[in-house]
Amino acid sequence: MFPTDTMAQGHEGAEYGFAFLDEDAKRELRRSIFKAVCIPGHQVPYASREMPIARGFGTGGMQVTLALLGPRDCVKVIDQGADDSVNAANIRAFFSLTCPGVSGTTLTEAASVIQTRHRIPELPLRNDQILVFQVPYPDPLVLVEPNAATRRRMHGRADYARLWVKLYEDMVAFDEITISHRYPTRINGHYIIDPSPIPRYDVPKLHQADCLYLFGAGREKRIYAVPPHTDAIPITFADVPFTVEEFIDRKTGKRHCCRRCGATDSFLDEFPDEDGNRVFQCSDAAYCDSRLMQQEAAE
């Protein structure tokens, strides 16, 4: 995965080396990634470089991906599950421009590196795949403690009582925990991470997975990781179970299904159609497409 000779030659019009970043930057990123893998859940600082897109548009995820890519890799980029949204399409175009030899794909199973914003693909990832998250806010404690130095000390001491107090206040006000995304998750029994704005539905996929999860925050300059086969437990009370979105239709009591592929086992996006009716559709476009193709082939 980490090529030694990465200076691409003959790439027309580009004055950059392979994968845009200079070798020192990639080296530093890889060191930080190694450290993040060694200390699951710990936020490792790194010198986030200027990228040709603005911070907040996935520069952290991009830098991690660029540090990982080699000429034989196959990369997939998704935004809220879709391969063709502006953010994803442009980042994929950037990779193909700056990483000659790297192929792009929309197939989850074909990708060796997947960069994502806000979703984990429906298809379980394998041990030869890496999922890279674009992270806006790496620190879950930012909600309860404004001072960064204090937050780092709290992480070191696993001093997370105030996060639970948030849950307590939620229970008091609403009788349930109302965090819909960025659900604080405890990694390997110590650090609690902000798993980026993935829905609750995706949080259990972090637990004891086969693949490596890497999180890159460009603006906040932090990298952290959930290595394969590592515990990732969403925080909750002993007598209040963690729940995920169920997409139950209140009228029929049944789960909504995808209007395109009919799936009842995927995370659904809800939106109004042309006539103003509520409709549901798989948020993972590649999953939906592959189901449709299978159905066509069966017919």
Next chain:
Amino acid sequence: MTPILNVEHLTRIHGKGCDRCLTSTGPEHDTNICPHCGSVVAVADASFQLHRGEVLGIMGESGSGKSSLVKMLYFDDQPTSGRATYDLDGQSHDLFSLNEAQQRRLRDTAMGMVYQNPSLGLNFDISAGGNIAERLLMSDELRYGVIREKARALLARTEVPPARMDELPRNFSGGMQQRVQIARALSTGAPLLFLDEVTTGLDLSVQARILDLIMELQEESGVSMLVVTHDLGVVRHLTTRTIVMKYGRIIESGLTDQILEDPQAAYTQQLVSSAL
């Protein structure tokens, strides 16, 4: 019987300090600022013992070092020198040689603090119940139902109406905020409580009710207390033994009655006779 808290030669100097700080400050020099290096000697060579189930008063004018002393014992501040041992369930803890995690553990589970200013002891952005929940969560109680019940019971015990349990303490009166603080300090069943000027700034009838509450709780649970105050009434009401501080030094100590009736040190005489 070993004392629950044994404090030996506790000293806190703010500033760079010099060799002559301790010998050139104190009541006999009428200052706690070292004339040679300008450092402030907040507490100097303080030694005392607190016995199990005892209520010990620390009396003195403002700036005499009484709050500094308690802050160090509650790990809000670190001493320049000296040591203190806390005897918990037959096990002796050398407070200032513990690492930060051990100190936090001890503070969260085995000590309670009630500050003069409720904004120091309470988080005004979370509900009264949440403030108590925080202490319980810090001592690893993760059952929502249990936390809720305990918080309700503690607030009822400290006479905060249970109906206002889920309100923000910033909407409470000063006396009620102080009650929430006391409930919070009691929540983990700690055998040692620090009360730092708990009744200062409250009106007289509220003061009396808070003091009654503290006395009742003390009799119920046998908790040991260190009560910091400049109010002679509080000392007379709550404590059995008292130490008097001035310019960071302990200038007199003994039974409260004895100190109030027959003060020996000139400063204590002045303090007692100046009561309104």
